[in-house]
Amino acid sequence: MKRLSAVLLVLAVAATVFSGPALAQVFREPAKGSAERAAILDTLRPAVEAEMRGPVEFVVTIIRASPNWAFVQVEPQRPGGGVIDPEQTGFAGETDMMDGLTVYGLMSFQSGRWNLIDHMVGPTDVGYAVWQQRYGVPPAMLGLE
Secondary structure: OHHHHHHHHHHHHHHHHOOHHHHHOOOEOOOOOOHHHHHHHHHHHHHHHHHHOOOOEEEEEEEEEOOOEEEEEEEEEEOOOEOOOHHHOOOOOOHHHOOOOOEEEEEEEEOOEEEEEEEEEOOOOOHHHHHHHHHOOOOOOOOOO
8 A cells, every 4th residue: 555655656746747837848949050950940941931032041039949849930031131121022012911020930840850830920919829729839839838
């Protein structure tokens, strides 16, 4: 009986440690120049280049990664730091309903590589909040906790 109580106590402690906010907080910021950071940003780049109608580089505001997820907030610019004219992008005529060209992206790590799950450009609210329910990404990854 004492052994069963001890096992139950260990399981209860483990459940507390490995659930909820404790588990949700496990992410890292890949270092500048690291292969992981480059792979995450390169996963987002083709979609953003198509929308911006040309090559882009990113100024990273937020980058969070876990073993299965990556979330970024980036500001696109032309290589070398050139400003992107929103009216010369795929958003021409719509920019009055946008909050700049800030890009939010969600990637998952599957089959040995990062894959773009979703992204949005210039939302005027926290549009990516639905990604928690839609894709099962932990809310802490999105900065929602």
